[in-house]
Every structure is written in C-alpha cells, then in structure tokens.
Amino acid sequence: MILGSISKNSVIMGLFAIATTGLIVFTQINTADQIEAAKRKALEAALKEVVPANLFDNNLLDSTVDVAASKQLGNKDSRVAYIAKKDGIPTAAIFQTTAPEGYGGSINLLIGINADGDVTGVRVVPPHFETPGLGDKIELAKSDWIKSFDNKNLASPNTAGWKVKKDGGEFDAFTGATITPRAIVDGVHKSLLYFNEQQLALFGTQTSSTFSSQGSQP
Amino acid sequence: MSTVESTATDNPELDLPSTPKKTSSVDTKKIVSDGLWNNNAVLVQVLGLCPLLAVSGSIVNSLALGLATMFVITTSNIAVSMIRNYTTDTVRLPVFVMIIASFTTCIEFLMNAFTYELYLVLGIFIPLIVTNCAVLGRADAFASKNGVFASALDGLMTGLGFTLVIVALGTIREVLGQATLFDNMHLLFGDIAQNWTIHIVDDYKGFLFAILPPGAFVIMGFLLALKNIVDKKLKERATALADKPVSGSRRVRTTGNIS
Numbered sequence: 001m002i003l004g005s006i007s008k009n010s011v012i013m014g015l016f017a018i019a020t021t022g023l024i025v026f027t028q029i030n031t032a033d034q035i036e037a038a039k040r041k042a043l044e045a046a047l048k049e050v051v052p053a054n055l056f057d058n059n060l061l062d063s064t065v066d067v068a069a070s071k072q073l074g075n076k077d078s079r080v081a082y083i084a085k086k087d088g089i090p091t092a093a094i095f096q097t098t099a100p101e102g103y104g105g106s107i108n109l110l111i112g113i114n115a116d117g118d119v120t121g122v123r124v125v126p127p128h129f130e131t132p133g134l135g136d137k138i139e140l141a142k143s144d145w146i147k148s149f150d151n152k153n154l155a156s157p158n159t160a161g162w163k164v165k166k167d168g169g170e171f172d173a174f175t176g177a178t179i180t181p182r183a184i185v186d187g188v189h190k191s192l193l194y195f196n197e198q199q200l201a202l203f204g205t206q207t208s209s210t211f212s213s214q215g216s217q218p
Numbered sequence: 219m220s221t222v223e224s225t226a227t228d229n230p231e232l233d234l235p236s237t238p239k240k241t242s243s244v245d246t247k248k249i250v251s252d253g254l255w256n257n258n259a260v261l262v263q264v265l266g267l268c269p270l271l272a273v274s275g276s277i278v279n280s281l282a283l284g285l286a287t288m289f290v291i292t293t294s295n296i297a298v299s300m301i302r303n304y305t306t307d308t309v310r311l312p313v314f315v316m317i318i319a320s321f322t323t324c325i326e327f328l329m330n331a332f333t334y335e336l337y338l339v340l341g342i343f344i345p346l347i348v349t350n351c352a353v354l355g356r357a358d359a360f361a362s363k364n365g366v367f368a369s370a371l372d373g374l375m376t377g378l379g380f381t382l383v384i385v386a387l388g389t390i391r392e393v394l395g396q397a398t399l400f401d402n403m404h405l406l407f408g409d410i411a412q413n414w415t416i417h418i419v420d421d422y423k424g425f426l427f428a429i430l431p432p433g434a435f436v437i438m439g440f441l442l443a444l445k446n447i448v449d450k451k452l453k454e455r456a457t458a459l460a461d462k463p464v465s466g467s468r469r470v471r472t473t474g475n476i477s
Contacts, residue, residue: 005306005308008306009306009308009309012304012305012306012309012313013309013312013313016301016305016313016316016317017316020316020317020319020320021320023320023321023324024320024323024324024327027323027324027327027328028327031327031328031330031331034331034332035327035330035331035334038330038331038332038334039334041334042334042335126335126338126339127338127339127341131430132275132429132430133395133424133426133429133430134426141402
C-alpha cells in the first residue's frame with residue numbers, strides 16, 4: 001500500500017522532471033548560438049572601448065595570447081590577452097585584470113596598453129558589486145573617472161604616484177569611497193608592471209613572421 | 219422599487235468593494251481587479267520584496283524584471299493548471315517548483331540571448347524569480363484549483379500588478395536618484411530607444427538615498443500608504459453613493475403615499 005503510493009509519486013516526479021528538463025534543454029539549444037553571438041558582440045564592443053580604433057585593423061577577438069596565472073593580473077587560472085595589430089605588427093595588448101580588493105569583492109577590468117607602455121583605456125567589466133552611488137562612479141556611465149588612466153604609464157606618474165590622492169598618489173578618490181578607486185589604481189598599475197615584463201613574450205610569440213618593431217620602453 | 223435597483227446596478231463603483239454576487243467558477247472581472255489592485259502581490263500580499271527592492275533602481279531594470287516575472291507567473295500558472303489533475307498531494311509542491319524553476323531558467327536563457335547587457339545588470343535576480351513567493355503562491359492558491367483560461371488570466375494580472383508596482387517604484391527612484399526618466403531603455407528595446415532618456419534637471423548631483431535599497435524600502439512604504447488612502451477614499455465614496463439611492467427612494471415613496 002505504502003510502496004504503491006511511493007512508486008506512484010516517484011513516477012509522477014520523474015515524469016515531470018523529464019518534461020521540465022526537456023523544456024530547459026530545448027530552450028538552451030535554441031538560444032545557444034544567440035547567446036554566444038551576444039557575448040562576442042559585447043566583448044568586441046568592450047575591447048574597442050579600451051583601444052583607439054586607429055591602433056588596429058585586425059579582429060581583436062581572434063587575436064589572443066594565453067596568459068598564465070599571475071599575481072599581477074590577479075588571475076588564478078589561465079586567461080587570454082587580446083593583441084591589437086596594425087598591418088600585422090602588434091600595437092597594443094588588452095588584459096583582463098582582476099582587482100581583488102574592491103569594496104564589494106573583486107572588480108574585473110579590461111585594460112588596454114599600447115606598445116609604448118601607455119594606458120590606452122580602462123573599463124570595468126560588469127557585473128561589479130561596488131556601492132551604488134558611491135563606488136559605482138568607476139563606470140563610465142556614471143563618471144569620467146575611469147578615463148583618468150588614459151595615457152598614463154610607469155614613468156608618469158612614478159611608482160609613488162600610482163596611488164589615490166588620499167594615499168599620496170595622484171589619482172582622485174570619490175567622496176565616501178576610497179577603497180574602490182584604490183583597488184582599481186592598484187590593478188592598473190600591476191597590469192602595467194606585468195606588461196613591462198612580458199611585452200616581448202606577448203608580442204613576440206604572436207607574430208612569428210614579423211619582428212617586434214618597438215624598442216623596449218621603460 | 220425598480221428605480222432603486224437600477225441605480226444600484228448601474229453604478230460601477232458599487233461592484234468594487236462589495237462581495238461578488240456571481241459565484242461562477244470564472245469571474246474574469248474579479249481576477250483582474252484582484253491581481254491589479256484588491257489583492258496585489260506587492261501592495262496587499264507584500265510578496266516578492268527582495269527582487270523588488272534590489273532591482274527597482276531604474277525604470278528599465280524594473281520593467282525587465284517585472285516582465286520576466288509576469289512571463290514566469292503566467293506560463294507556470296498555465297502549466298500548473300494543465301497538470302493539476304495529474305499530481306498527488308504529496309508531490310504537488312515539488313512539481314510546481316520544478317515547473318516554475320524550468321520556466322525561470324528558460325527566461326534566463328532568453329534574456330541572456332536577446333538582452334545580454336540587461337541580463338548582466340539584473341544578474342542573480344533573474345534566477346531568484348523562482349523564490350518569488352508570489353509565483354508559487356499563485357500556482358498553489360489559484361492555478362491548482364482553476365481552469366487553464368482563468369489561471370492564465372490570473373497569472374497575467376498578478377504579474378501585471380507586480381510589474382506596475384515595481385515600475386512605479388523604479389520611476390520614483392530614478393527621478394529622485396538621478397533626475398532622469400527612461401535612462402538606458404535601449405538595453406531592453408534596442409537601438410530605437412537610444413534617445414529616450416529624459417533629463418528632468420540638468421547637472422543633478424544625485425540623491426544617494428533613493429538609489430540605495432533603504433530608499434526603495436521607504437518609497438515602498440509610501441506606496442503602501444497611498445494604496446490604503448485610495449482604498450479608504452474609494453470605500454467612503456462607495457458608502458456615500460450607497461446611502462444616496464436609499465434616501466432618495468424613501469422620498470419617492472413618501473410623495474407616492476401623499477398622492
């Protein structure tokens with residue numbers, strides 16, 4: 001009697017599990033291509049934000065270099081960096097950096113650095129968990145602050161300057177939010193250091209046929 | 219006597235607060251008025267507050283989550299109503315949750331595919347639609363006992379009621395918080411909505427309290443109060459209107475007696 005009701009209920013549950021899973025599988029299969037396309041489109045748009053259009057003529061999404069886990073980029077596993085090229089010569093690299101010490105957790109950044117070691121652009125990759133109204137001024141939609149990194153490099157400002165003003169550096173912090181900008185300034189600085197060390201490896205392995213036209217810059 | 223009856227039934231205001239006279243299984247009018255106002259998921263039942271308070275920072279976010287919730291309530295209501303005779307009491311709730319979860323996952327895929335940026339903005343709150351008590355509440359309280367059409371309508375109206383409140387909240391917060399209307403609507407409607415943003419005040423510094431969740435909570439409180447005030451006014455007007463015909467009829471009868 002009890003066994004009968006148990007088996008009946010199990011069968012009902014099982015059938016519904018199959019049916020609902022089927023519905024999900026159907027939706028997933030039918031949206032997979034669209035989702036992939038949307039992701040690529042969003043990524044491509046984000047990449048174009050951090051590197052000026054006159055620096056490259058290649059397809060950024062297809063021009064990648066694997067970057068091993070490194071403390072400077074804040075990644076725990078291997079990631080790709082995107083190499084911008086003009087006429088086949090590498091002109092800039094775009095890193096996906098994680099600034100681990102944001103107020104609401106890690107902040108993912110896209111950082112473009114050109115062959116001279118200058119920052120061409122920084123953008124925060126959504127989603128981030130910084131306080132709305134305070135820390136979220138790191139978004140370009142809310143404030144131009146993120147543009148204050150443009151054209152900065154390891155020489156200007158010097159190491160002491162790569163901090164927020166409150167810590168004696170030269171980057172503004174927001175009223176009521178110091179931790180967020182501090183994390184990002186630190187993240188960008190570390191990426192520059194990484195690029196400085198790895199530039200030859202990044203640009204060299206990419207293009208076996210061409211030489212790296214840039215002299216090593218500080 | 220006949221004049222009394224006609225004045226009473228002709229007056230639509232009277233139908234709203236009074237108990238329904240019709241006892242038919244599908245009372246369309248009652249479903250609509252319950253879902254949108256009398257038994258509104260947010261304003262009366264105070265359900266689903268977590269996504270409501272967290273997401274309603276702007277109109278576009280509110281509208282997107284409202285529509286997603288409406289989709290889930292409607293489709294799960296239809297499905298639950300269709301299978302209501304094929305489950306046993308023991309497994310009823312797990313089966314409902316499975317249905318709701320699968321429809322939520324579907325809308326998540328769809329939003330991921332077609333409104334990718336919005337999907338990123340809303341993040342965890344799309345899957346959290348599963349935990350919105352309003353959805354399971356409607357499935358269990360209504361759809362499991364009623365036919366497909368009534369359940370579909372009930373889901374649609376409950377969802378619409380939720381959407382209206384969350385959009386109202388989003389509108390107020392967006393105006394107070396950043397003095398704009400319809401900002402970022404292109405995330406939902408594509409490129410045609412690129413220029414929909416209305417700046418009410420130029421160079422607005424922003425009002426942090428309205429942007430943060432506590433502000434949402436307070437504004438929500440004002441909306442609840444407003445709803446109660448409107449209800450009270452409606453009730454007063456209804457009783458006033460209900461009194462009038464009675465007193466009028468007496469006068470008629472009095473004159474009748476004299477002549």
